Amino acid sequence: MRTVLELPAHYDFAGTLAPLCLGRADPAARLSHTELWWAVRTPDGPATLHLRRNGDTAEATGYGAGAGWVIEAADAIAGLHDxxxxxxxxxxxxxxxxxxxxxxxxxxxxxTGRLFTHLLPTVLAQKVSGKEAFRSYAKIVRHFGEPAPGPLDGLLLPPDPARIAASPYWVFHPLGVEQKRADTLRRVAAVADRLEAAPDPATATARLTCLPGVGDWTAAEAVRPAYGDPDAxxxxxxxxxxxxxxxxxxxxxxxxxxxxxxxxxxxxxxxxxxxxxxxxxxxxxxxxxxxxxxxxxxxxxxxxxxxxxxx
CATH class of the missing domain: 1.10.1670 (Endonuclease Iii, domain 2)
Incomplete structure (x- = not known):
């Protein structure tokens, strides 16, 4: 499935989409100045969104069961509703x-409309350096993930929240995550559906900060890219x-x-x-x-x- 997006003047492709990719070695995303591959779990199933810039337009292509969902959301994901x-x-x-x-x-x-996608790396970044957090994130995606739809070899889907929630702490320990962060991650994953259903950033923030282990920092870092909140x-x-x-x-x-x-x-x-x-x-x-x-x-x-x- 494909569509073409009209880009605004001076649109910053890589700068805008940077929150969707945690560096060059992100197992679930690839980003350059003109191209994005982003694997995501949608309400309709697994999907990969491919954005390719060509001057003042970008071609959006969706793969997988959730292809229709990511194509419909592509303009919002690209920041064009901002x-x-x-x-x-x-x-x-x-x-x-x-x-x-x-x-x-x-x-x-x-x-993006996908809150848990951003919560996973954010919870892992609590109280540790960025390199430590990314190392654990990459290991978790490789441990729990599965090949993403589409033609890009090596791209993995982020973990299914249900699998995260059902896994005991000892699964996360060799992945570099101590019990406090692991418990928070499992707690968030267990209510991922309710969190994803929040209709606005204020509701999402309120639901998140009611959970033990989730404070203002974690909520803002996840809510901002999921809802495009310019004040988070x-x-x-x-x-x-x-x-x-x-x-x-x-x-x-x-x-x-x-x-x-x-x-x-x-x-x-x-x-x-x-x-x-x-x-x-x-x-x-x-x-x-x-x-x-x-x-x-x-x-x-x-x-x-x-x-x-x-x-």
Whole structure:
């Protein structure tokens, strides 16, 4: 099944679709500046969406039982339902944001409609480095996954939530996931159908944050690409508050990262204060700043890579 999508002026193909692919070695996705392969479990069954850019259009091809679903959703997945009218006026409230929008006007926000797809890597990224999280994610997809529909060799479907929910903790231990994250992942997978049925980002966030082990950080990171929510700003991230603060004020650090139950960190509070003029579009501003402005200087070593999978 195929359709052709009309792309807006200056459309940023790779930048917009980056949330669908966790790097070059993602077993369930492939992304370049002109092409996306994305394996997904849809309400109609397994599917692969292939997007190929050709100038100001993109050809969308669907494979598998869910081909019709991904073709119908292709424009939303590609961020073409993202409404940026009026954002240029809002961006004028700060010269750095105005410049970032001028430099990257083609960035859009995806709306995949598949919440568990984003919850899987997000839960695995809780309290560990990005490399550790990706390593566990890739192992889980290879362990639970199966060949994705379509002609691309090596592409795998993400795990069926039912299989994740039914697996005991010891299955995840050799994959590099300790019991706390494994239990959270199994808990989320057990109610995946109810979570996927949430009609809007606010409802999805409320349902998620009622689950033990799921806080504001996890909810925002999953809800934003699933629903295309331009205001789902991430609180509790290790790097984002410092990046936002550095971009908007020049300060190398936004403040202390120490937090407590019911109290956000000083760095997060400062980030939210700086983003307040952009209420309703705060996540879009963060997306722009992360894409178009330099990262703050580093003052210490990177987090060490750890693994207890063999113990």
């Amino acid at each position: 409404d940026v009218r009026g954002f240029a006026t809002l961006a004028d409230r700060h010269p750095v944001v105005r410049r970032a929008w001028h430099d990257r006007p083609g960035l859009r926000m995806t709306r 700003v991430t609180v509790g991230d290790y790097n984002i508050p410092h990046h936002v603060g550095y971009a908007l004020t020049g300060a190398a650090r936004a403040g202390s990262r120490e937090s407590a139950p019911g109290r956000i960190s000083e760095a997060d509070a400062r980030m939210l204060e700086l983003l307040e003029p952009f209420a309703g579009q705060r996540a879009r501003v963060v997306q722009l700043l992360m894409a178009a402005t330099p990262a703050p200087p580093r003052f210490g070593p990177r987090m060490p890579l750890r693994s207890f999978a063999r113990f």
